[in-house]
Amino acid sequence: MVPDRLKPHMRWERWLGLARREIWPLLAVLLVAGGLLAFGKLAEEVLEGDTGAFDRAVLLALRNPADLSDPIGPGWVEEMARDVTSLGSHAILTLITLAVIGYLMMVRKRAAALLVFASIGGGMLLSAVLKHVFERARPELVPHAVPVYTASFPSGHAMLSALTYLTLGALLIRVESSRRVKAYLIAVAIIVTFLVGGSRVYLGVHWPTDVLAGWCVGATWATLWWLVALWLQRRGDVEREGRKEPD
Template sequence: MGDSFSRRWFQAKLIRSRDRHELGILLTIFLMAGGAWAFIELAENVVEGDTHAFDMLILLALRNPADLSDPIGPKWVEEIGRDFTALGGMAVLMLLTFAVIGFLLLEHKRRTALLVAVAVGSGIFLSLLLKQGFDRPRPDLVPHESYVYTMSFPSGHAMMSAVTYLTLAALLCRVQKRLRMKLYLLTLAILLTIGVGISRVYMGVHWPTDVLAGWTAGALWTLACWQFGRWLQYRGRIEPEGASPQEETEEGKDPIGGH
């Protein structure tokens, strides 16, 4: 009697888990389709020159009309802009990524560490590929407040900060059970990503549409990697949420028979 009830309870739990997984896939596909459409539409408008007036308006609004080499605001605001743009720099993002990968390896979560490395590494490659493909020059309306050496569209800082911070936030959310903590982590990652993108326009090194495209592409890539990670977890090929190595070993046992 007890074994029969346990089996039915376990089967019902599996069905609910499968339904949630399928719903999550459908929702992710919908969001990815919307993001892809938004990026394509934005890219077409940029290539055709339809966004140039908007770009000029925003870029010049962030400069002193009497001296275009001077961003609006006091000097401490300019320092904040430099600080935020550094948070999206390759050195900071790579240091943070390697630190997280090292932590995951010490926690014996090797497959999750590999997923993080692939997500961020492939995001960097995609960013460079898009830049070379669109080959959009940097803004020349105002002096640059930061050294640049790649093309403009999409913004690499905006895209890679979205990929890195949102991926790491999603990873941390996997080990949090409380909804408010998940929301806090995701909100923090989003605010960091927004701050980095705005700083690139403020520093005069990107058109606003470069940043919009970077945010869109970065969020889209993060969604794809996150869904891929969920699929791997569902198939048992990646460590489950919040599981320790001992718990992962125990999950391989029959929940009824114990073997």
């Protein structure tokens, strides 16, 4: 029997535990709504031509005024930007996704592996559809430092890197118990996402608003799939977190 004097305390602890459990899904829902609104606003401004001054100012700020074919900074910075931008290519993202799926299969997280496949594959399809819908021309204000073949809005590299790295990070932390490892996974995903998107503007192949839109959609997609993973995990359809490891 629990003494009466302890019952209010226990109810308070249960309430706090429930609040902590539900606050992250609530924040995720708000992030999804905010991401959709931000993308919608950006798309409207781009279609109306209201972002032209901002886009041109940023692109020109990243170029040598005496030679617009020369990005600012030493030559090794431009070469490094080319290397970084490849982290958002279809080939690299596909290899990374397959590697993660292989790892999840080896550790018997088959449902999580299927979730990764569905989320990344669906995101790549979404990127292709959005580019076809908007058909924005690539910037011709400065010479392109790397070849491009598709439409400009939203940035495929920015969107795909965001949805892939953030989705992988968000899904992997659902099967990871260590808080330190969880923080590390998300931090790496965010840093790589920003570096890839920034490299596209630096190399002159995207307007800044293309990259912002790509980040919005990619981050929203990743958050949405984190919610799906959480829901399935609570239902028992996706493997729960592993045994707690010491931090």
